[in-house]
Amino acid sequence: MQAGVRVPSITFRTRVRDDSIEGPNPFRWQDMTSDDYFKGKRVVLFSLPGAFTPTCSTYQLPGFENGADDFRAQGIDEIYCMSVNDSFVMNAWARNQELENVKVIPDGSGEFTRGMGMLVNKDNLGFGARSWRYAAVINDGVVEAWFEEPGRCDNHGEDPYGESAPETVMAWLKEAGEKVA
16 A cells, blocks of 8 residues: 555444443444545544454554544544454454544454455464554545555564554654644
């Protein structure tokens, strides 16, 4: 993926809270499209191998969550976390992480991830098809900046982390902002 490329146009199957539904599971299905997430907004999207995994839960997601005000100050409207997990898993992870600033996007079938060219096999870990770790600044559905971890390949023995870290994305935003000013 590179700057200037439009994100894939797909429909995401999500579960959203609906207070009109009584009982222990007050959620309903709601289809969301790529346009719903990206059209008319400047966002940071970061994608990772799996909800509840160590690097994702300890560093990447909390870093974006805790730095949300700084990202907004750099002109970012939303921060999205995506994984090739279903909506039930992504919502449970969001609750577990007590998210208030980052919104999760379930790419349960990996359709968006495949369209981004980032779907890899993680059979060596028992995961199946998952996302390679990356981040992007997306402006009105078009990639503005791309941050991909090195060594993308199937069944990679490690989970590199650094290029897609919140600190790396923030450094780029600040540098880009200085060039505009």
